Amino acid sequence: MGKIKSLGMGLVVALLTLAVGIGTAVYMKQRSQAKKSVLASSPLVVSQSSVESELVSDDRFFSRAVAVPKGEVTDERRIDFARDLESAIDAGKAGLKDVEFRAEAPDKDVMALYAYEVTKERCLALAQSNVIQRAVESGVRTFSCQDKQTNYLFSTPIKNPKGEIRIKM
Secondary structure, three states: HHHHHHHHHHHHHHHHHHHHHHHHHHHHHHHHHHHHHHHOOOOOOOEEEOOOEEEOOOOOOEOOOEEEEEEOOHHHHHHHHHHHHHEOOOOOHHHHEEEEEEEEEOOOEEEEEEEEOOOHHHHHHHHOOOOHHHHHHOOOOOOEEEEEEOEEEEEEEEEEOOOOOOOOO
C-alpha cells in the first residue's frame, strides 16, 4: 500500500511539474509576442539584434509609415516586414482589393503582392513607391504582383526612377 501511495505522489508531482513548465513556456511566448508588437508599433527607429528599422512613408499608397529593416535582415524579419506592408497599404489609393503581401523565395528576397484588380501599371507604380524602393536595404531584390482572380502575374526587379536596378553591395 505504501508503494502505491508513494508512486501516486510521484505521479502527482511529475504532472504538476509538467503543468508549470507548459504554463511558463506559454507565458514566455506571449510575453515575446507582446514585446514584438510593441516594437513594431513604436514610431522610433527600432534595433533588434543588429537589425535596425527606419520608418518610411509614401502617402500615395500607404496609410502610415512602414518600418523598413536595414542591415543583416533575417528571413523572419522580412516576413514581418511583409505583414507590416500589408497592414499599412491603403487599398483604395493603390486601386486594389483584398491586398496581401508575402516575403517569398528561399531567402525571402521577393516581396510579393496578391490582390484583385492588379495591372502592370499599378504594380510598376507601387514598385516605385518610397517604401518598396527602400526595401532593397533589407535584401529584397524583386517585387512581384499577382491578381487573385485572373492569375495575372508581373514581376520586376526593384529599380530606381531612372530604370537602374538598385543592388546594395
